[in-house]
Amino acid sequence: MRFTVAIDGPAAAGKGTIGRAVADRFGFAHLDTGLLYRAVGARVLRGERAIDAARALTPEDLSFPDTLRTGEVAQAASKVAVIPEVRDALLEFQRAFAHRIGGAVLDGRDIGTVICPRAEVKLFVTASAEVRAKRRLDEFAGRGLEADYDEVLADVRARDARDAERATAPMVAAEDALTLDTSEMTAEAAIAAAIAAVEEKRGTAD
Numbered sequence: 001m002r003f004t005v006a007i008d009g010p011a012a013a014g015k016g017t018i019g020r021a022v023a024d025r026f027g028f029a030h031l032d033t034g035l036l037y038r039a040v041g042a043r044v045l046r047g048e049r050a051i052d053a054a055r056a057l058t059p060e061d062l063s064f065p066d067t068l069r070t071g072e073v074a075q076a077a078s079k080v081a082v083i084p085e086v087r088d089a090l091l092e093f094q095r096a097f098a099h100r101i102g103g104a105v106l107d108g109r110d111i112g113t114v115i116c117p118r119a120e121v122k123l124f125v126t127a128s129a130e131v132r133a134k135r136r137l138d139e140f141a142g143r144g145l146e147a148d149y150d151e152v153l154a155d156v157r158a159r160d161a162r163d164a165e166r167a168t169a170p171m172v173a174a175e176d177a178l179t180l181d182t183s184e185m186t187a188e189a190a191i192a193a194a195i196a197a198v199e200e201k202r203g204t205a206d
Contacts, residue, residue, distance in 0.1 A: 003103040006111035009125035012132035014182045019107040021191040033108035038068035041076030050080040054089035082166040112174035124173035127183040
């Protein structure tokens with residue numbers, strides 16, 4: 001059985017949390033596609049050319065996701081993501097994952113529009129920049145890292161602009177996507193809405 005759930009949206013909107021929960025609920029495989037770009041960004045920070053890094057990416061580059069979740073790597077990922085050749089190099093990996101037997105959940109920026117335009121379920125998860133900056137700040141604090149709210153907010157807005165304005169595969173909600181604004185939603189409510197959308201498409205609502 002093949003069934004694809006495509007989840008798009010800006011950083012810290014909650015799409016990763018929702019994606020993991022949906023995958024767990026239905027026994028689907030989950031891929032945070034942002035990690036691919038973060039892994040490329042991390043290699044670029046170590047001195048590699050972005051295109052070479054994307055073409056040489058291996059599963060081992062994703063083995064330690066916590067090391068890829070720093071602010072510096074996030075900014076590098078956003079910058080390499082605007083390079084068409086980088087996106088092309090990672091495209092087939094994502095599509096192969098999406099069509100695996102047993103079902104798959106992918107979250108990123110262009111899953112429902114470019115990677116999996118025929119996904120059975122498409123979600124666009126968003127929240128205000130201020131709320132997302134506070135979430136990112138809490139995430140940093142939880143890892144023992146210090147950060148300034150105004151700087152984090154500026155980074156969030158700058159990344160949003162790059163993601164939305166890039167010429168190749170800009171971040172935008174697919175026309176047939178269900179939008180979830182999590183600014184004032186609990187994680188539980190957002191997850192429940194996503195699960196309901198999947199159950200409706202699968203015809204297994206109970």
